[in-house]
Amino acid sequence: NFGNWQQMVGDQTGDDVFSGQDTGAQNSQEFVLCQYCRVNLPKVTEMIIAHSKSCAIPERSDTSFTFTCLFCPYHTYKRRHMRDHVRKEIGEKPFTCMYCPYSASQKSNLKGHMLLKHNSNASYDHVPLLQSSSPIP
Structure with missing residues (x-):
């Protein structure tokens, strides 16, 4: 289940380098x-x-x-x-961790995060499509 449309297109969060505001969805x-x-x-x-x-x-x-x-x-x-x-x-960070609120602008950064913080070698191909609102057990 992909959730709502905004989750599918990417409800990215991050700091806008120009205004310091949340970037929101694209x-x-x-x-x-x-x-x-x-x-x-x-x-x-x-x-x-x-x-x-x-x-x-x-x-x-x-x-x-x-x-x-x-x-x-x-x-x-x-x-x-x-x-x-x-x-x-x-400030676009479309790659989101399935275990915590971390997000990254590049898939390789998410992979490093997941290995370091969660000792996980999970598949990352589906990650950009979902914006996890709660950790997956």
């Missing part, structure tokens, strides 16, 4: 500002990544600038690296 009406072209974008990871590749303003002197962060000087040619970076920038 489908909320929050926006971020591109430092280059000043466009407001929905605070949705995939939309931010797409803009980091398509924004016409930043200079892209080589392939390492394929994706250019909207918030800081970071740049990369790997989409996966930009996804991890954007999640940190906006």
Whole structure:
């Protein structure tokens, strides 16, 4: 059972690096500002990544600038690296522990947490879909 729709799409929590506020769900009406072209974008990871590749303003002197962060000087040619970076920038933590309130922006961080804190080698593939509201016995 996946619970309600908000749990399925990810009711992420975390600190917003700009305001110190809770980030809430990605489908909320929050926006971020591109430092280059000043466009407001929905605070949705995939939309931010797409803009980091398509924004016409930043200079892209080589392939390492394929994706250019909207918030800081970071740049990369790997989409996966930009996804991890954007999640940190906006405070998105879609990977949640099934045993405690811990959440992480990257699956590998959750895996390390579960091994260290819960001595668990559980499967992590389903974890991003669920936001656990109570520990699983």
